[in-house]
Amino acid sequence: MLIIYKTFAMTTEEQALSPQESLRLITDAISRTKEDLAKNSFPFLLWGWLIASASFAFFVLHQYTTSPYYFLPFPVLAIAGMIRTVVYYRQRSTSATLSYYTVFLYKLWFVLGISFIAVVFLNVSQSKLPFTYTLLIGGIGTLASGLIMKFDALTIGGVLFFIAAIGSVYVTDDYKPLLHGVAIIFGYLIPGYRLKKFKA
Amino acid sequence: MAQNFEELDPILTVPVRLIIVSVLVKMKQADFLYLKEITKTTQGNLSHQLKKLSEAGYIEIEKTSKGNYPQTICRLTKTGQKAFEAYVVAIKTYLHL
Known part of the structure; x- marks a missing residue:
């Protein structure tokens, strides 16, 4: 051929x-129409690390200190992530070759990002922990991305998020942020790095 | 509906032009270097075929710059999309698929 x-x-x-x-x-x-899937991975991996770090910091501060500011890692790291993401997209030249499915994935994650912020705000304002719902949002994005890209590691990662979301119902509030951080590492970051290494 | 070889769209029966349109059906946009890599043709031939497609109204070409280098970005037009769809229907009919 x-x-x-x-x-x-x-x-x-x-x-x-x-x-x-x-x-x-x-x-x-x-x-033969393929894109370099790894070339725009930086902001996706950055957000994975920021949210996982915030989850672990939340867990440690809440569990092992008496600090009333145990929730602060989330807003602080989210603001840092937003600034870094804006700087990244301003510095980066726009990609000239774009498939429709890449455009779809960008928009999907943008909408899920807004949903993530909304879910956190809604839950925190009602004095509830948002982790079950943020895990579901992560699961939607990761599973949809894996299925669209036909990349098994991401698909499995997405399924892990759904299992973690259901599992979080059976975990005490103290350990929900820990579960959240672990789910992001195994469901998102590890598949994300495998995708980065993957040569399309 | 094309039943004969001669009835196929002459713009698309040329290999490089057909490859370009087939690729752009799947892409929102593609730059010159990407199309050169996909078509495996020479720079001169690719420029020539892009010009033919642009003159037929099948693609639109945008000239920009990336850093200090010129960049050519191609997109399929609605006319090109319809022509490609009609071409696929025509060859399928011809092949009794």
Whole structure:
């Protein structure tokens, strides 16, 4: 197939293709359309680390100190993440080659990011812990991304988030942030680094 | 509906042009270097075929710059999308698929 493809593609004369040749060429050209999935991984991995770190810091401060500010790691790291993300996108030149599915994934994660902030705000304002719902949001994004990219590690990561969300109902409030952090490492960061290494 | 070889869209029966349109169907946009890599053709031939597609109204070409380098970004137009769909229907009909 590759030899046929190269033979056609190198043809500089404007000779007409037969219908059979056309169909083969279309199929092959579409299958060769791939993007470098790893090139825009930085902000995704950054947010994974920030939220996992905030979860662990929340757990330690709440469990082992008497500090009334145990919740502060989340807003502080979220603001730091927003600033760094804005700086990253301003410094980075816009990618000239974009598939429709990449655009879809960007918009999906943008909407889920807004949902994450809204869920945290709604729960905290009602003096409730948001971790069950933020795990579900992470699960939606990770599972959808894995299925769309056909990347098994992310798909499994997404399933792990859903299991963790259900499991969080059976965990005491004290250990929910710990479960949250562990779920982000195994469900998001490890699959994220595997995706970064993956050569499309 | 094309039943004969001659009835196929002459713009798309040229290999490099068909590859470009097939790729752009799946992409929101693609730059010149990406298309060169996919089509495995020469810079001169690719420029020539892009110009033909642009003249037919099948693609739009945007010239920008990336750093200090010029950048050519291509997108499929609605006309190009319809022509590609009609072309696929025509070859499927011809092949009795």
